[in-house]
Amino acid sequence: MKHIYLSFSFLFLFTISSFAQLMPPAELQSYYSGVNFNNTGMDLFDDLATKTISKHTNFLSYGEAREVLKIIDLMPSSSSHVLLIYGFSNDTCTTNSSNDNDHRTRDKDDFGGGATCEWNREHTYPKSLGNPNLGTSGPGSDVHHLRASDVQRNGSRGSKRFSSGSGISGDSNGGWYPGDEWKGDVARMMMYMYLRYGNRCLPVNVGNGSINNIDSNMIQLFLDWNAEDPVSPYETVRNNYLGNASNFNAQGNRNPFIDNPYLATLIWGGTASQNTWGDTPVDTEAPTNPTDLVASNSTDNSIDLNWTASTDNIGVSTYDIYIDNNYAFSSNNTSTTASGLSANTNYCFTIKAKDASGNTSGFSNEACELTTDNGTIGEGSDCLAETFENLDTSIGSYQDVSWTGDDGGSWSATKARTDQTISDAAITIDVRGNNGGSLTLPTVSGGIGSLTLTTQRKYSGSTGDLDLYVNGDLIAGIPFGTDPITTTISNINIEGNITVVISGEDGGRVAIDDLSYTCYSPLSLEEFNLDTIKLHPNPVESNLTIDLKSNVNTNIEIFDILGKRVYKNIINKTSNINLQTLKTGIYIVKISQNNSTITKKLVKQ
Template identity: 40%
Template sequence: MKKTLFFLGFACLVNAQAPAGYYNSANGLTGASLKTALSNIITNGHQDKGYSGLWTGYKTTDIDKNYENDGSILDIYSENPTGTDPYKYTPGTNQCGTYSVEGNCYNREHIVPQSFFNEASPMVSDIHFIRATDGKVNGMRSNYPFGKVGTATFTSKNGSKLGNSTSSGYSGTVFEPINEFKGDVARMIFYFVTRYQSKLSTFSSGNMLGSSTYPGLQTWELNVLLAWHNQDPVSQAEINRNNASYTFQGNRNPFIDNPGYVDLIWGSQQPVTDTQAPTTVSGLTVSGTTASSISLTWNASTDNVGVTSYNVYMNGSLKTTVSSTSTTISGLSASTTYSFYIVAKDAAGNSSSNSSTVSGTTTGTVTPPTNCVNETFETIPTSSTSSYLTRTWTNGGITWTATDARTDQTISNKAITVRDGALTSSTSANGIGSLTVTTQLKFSGSNGTFNVKVNGVTVGTVPYSTTATTTTISNINTSGNVTISLVNNSASNRVAIDNLSLTCYGGTSRMANSASTLSKEGNTLQISQNPVSNQEIFVKGETESIQKAEIYNLQGKLIQTINQPFRSNRNSIKIKNLEQGIYILKLDATALKFIVK
């Protein structure tokens, strides 16, 4: 029979075993002033026990004394408050480790993901918002914010869910714990944005945090957490954990000691309305042009809660939406002038005024792509993201294999992280001129290098450190079929790899010949109507034996593949809705340039 949690009202929670006078300096304050006073209180005395110290802390902070009361780990992602738990963990003996399903092991769940603050101390080891939870569920939660789930794509054995958000103001993917622990999650996040309020402007928002000291959260997320705090009052289990955490690291969660602080800081439990628009974007400039693209950069806009995106307008129409302060607009016509302006938006949908307008002109000559291989790691497998496994995926005709690798770390976006292993390509038929790659040391460890091997022969090294670093090895100049390997020289350093590109031998690419007429074994192939129209390419020549057609953009990205494109004596290829621009049609080993107007 489960024990019933002991819920206490506001009057009883003014002091849940906090030392006498602990909160005296906050007396009589409200709003941002109260939040700052509490931040000072809980920063003083905070002792950073280190990331590995969490395992020790959990032996007193995360023990089940209120449900089964059996000394097992109290895991908010697996605890069944009204029945038998689906599995249980013994403190110190079931730590992750490798996992593939629920119940394999427990690990350290940052309720505010550590990637938001680049795994820096003391945040990375602050036990007040880092819970002992099942490894599999932790991995599924990933870096997603907390919110109300509509349609679940994953449900844990205790009912915690991952899926699309139905919370007002946000439509992305969110994670929703069971009702029993919604208030726990809210108060841990309130602790985080109070304890670290002075650092929030340097953290990533993750569609969750605000960029300013007050209120410290995105408006939509604040509304969710206020509701959860109200519907799930402080439990005896939270009080026990707060007291044990205070003993362990020397500070307390004030929103467990005195839940009334939530209302005094952020107002009543009614939804908070954000009506303030972001500032107008400044510093918009054209940073680069090619025959088919224009690159833009600008200064970040500011907002009372936080800017979530930038709408990029070209010739008066919305062209794209990005979250960073730069973008490249591709698929443009050569020797053509385009105008651009930017509008900043926040999570509540408020829009800034239009930025000033800038113009850019594409160059007049199409330059074929110089990259034989351009691997961004956007298609790496995502299951068991934090486990070290052999990972295999294919992109742009190259199959990659990463051994002893995990997929949950990032540099620019997705990255592959190699520990005691290597990243190896399948064969590329166009040789290699140079290699460029970005690396970054993750977690603990020391600076080191990867050996870069071409066909098994070391041709150079790539350094890595805690700072993301891009390195180019020039003049490799190996022709013919090549395989590339990056081998970690350390058996323990965990190093993320991102944005790896290879130029072809001699500086040419897989699409090196950009003429619209090429010869194939004495057979002249030609695009007969160029620019093409009606999304159809007509090809002259002997096409019956061609097995595969591929369409690439000028950045080398594969857009479309058609097997046996000229069966039934056809002399044309139907293509997808391509934007205006210049593309490459590859017919088996022959490449033809075509233009879409």
């Protein structure tokens, strides 16, 4: 949390001086005795968990926790107002609130559960997301993750997972953003709950984001927040109070990530956070080389890649994927798909690992694979396939929902919920009456040949049809009923950039699952004479020559490896194209004449 300055005369606030790296200050050396700070990764996590958990000697009741919050959540300049995590939900509460540098507060005695201007205990780790439910004792009454919160603001947050965002708190990216000033506090509280209660309080259950390479139970989001929002004096005062067994109803244990946020970096890697026990060490050790790279499951335009993770003294942050010795893209995981490739082309892949300090490993082994050649006349291979497995399936009320799809595209839905299933995860839209809900698919450039999906009506209602729109035009109806219905709409046959929307006003709440559609191009490879067109030099540094050997108007398009068009022009004779501004990498050149087309791979040096 940022910009909060405290003057509690009755609480002990120590000053952290410069000590040797990872040597706790004198005041804390007894508490952390036995912890081996030469460890990193999960060894350090386990050491902190086993050596400091026993210091938790006073297990508070839910009622006792409320009284402790009246002490440790007091605002800096008042002994009568508590500071509210997330801020207000209603600015009309000014008669019993106070401002301190825009940090909203509430009278400490206005505790309740229903009135507009009351505060209550916020479980920053929602009880229902624990495994099992955290309840209101043990982890449910641990004050390290309980905060004073406006009643209505607490209700708005509910049990939503934490998600990325910016600015003030609120709904964001299908979850809840705690606000710029609270995100670091939240991250360190989630890390504490995981350390203290193990598999009962997993970060992946309470936050949305990519999975950490070192620990599959941690997400990168909290590591980023921990680094971006440093520990505030307010957090330190709370931590000192709860860790001092002589204070009223103190627990006797501490949050180590408040004592030193750099411990999180040592355990999980990621963005380096501040080392408050000394200077942050300069990391010069490179990760080990990735191993066992395998390329498989090729299609006309994609190849799957899998490899064994690298190891690092701090932690691997990303993997850089090279295609034919040229950098193509990066991945946070040890598996990915290279897409936007050309049919019937051999591609060779290598991988490098990189840590947060920019240290880079050597290359992995090389793995080569040939893309298939199933043709691009009419309906081709899948341009898009979605299982909805990336959804946050806890959304039980109709609202706007957005998420990243299986293929990495941006999906969105209105009047939608995610807690219903067909065979597995599904998106459910409410299409009852006018202005019904809708599902919007990512925009792609491969055209659409046919579309397949499964629908099922949920709750009561009649059978009906959803409407399929492509580029704003109504194409067809998609039936739904009591039982699951899988429908394929063939011969849509629209080329180029397309936008697909599914909506309706047909009196139902309809779940949608297993949606896919094929690419479409009406152009025939067989009609094009490859020998009549030459591209040189290839690889190219700046100027590319396209030799047509004819005067036919020819459309030239160049796409990067992810399918984004970076150049377009029409030529009718041999031409030179200046590509000096393009980044080094692999590109696809699409050349079209009349009713024919070809694609060629281009390497930019």
